[in-house]
Amino acid sequence: MFELTGIGGLILLALDLWALISIFGSSADTGRKVLWSLLVIVLPLLGFIIWLIAGPRSASSRL
DSSP, rough: OOOOOHHHHHHHHHHHHHHHHHHHTEEEOHHHHHHHHHHHHHHHHHHHHHHHHHSOOGGGGOO
């Protein structure tokens, strides 16, 4: 299985935190926010990639 340690793990943690902050700052409904958050938390790398491609955009990027 693929394992991230050291600096790679810290980078992934930072990206996941950024994704979670963006998810909760988006204009999506609460159910979608919860589902996206669970995806990013349970599958950090794959969840982040899926969120990056198809996730809800933040409210500030729509202005």
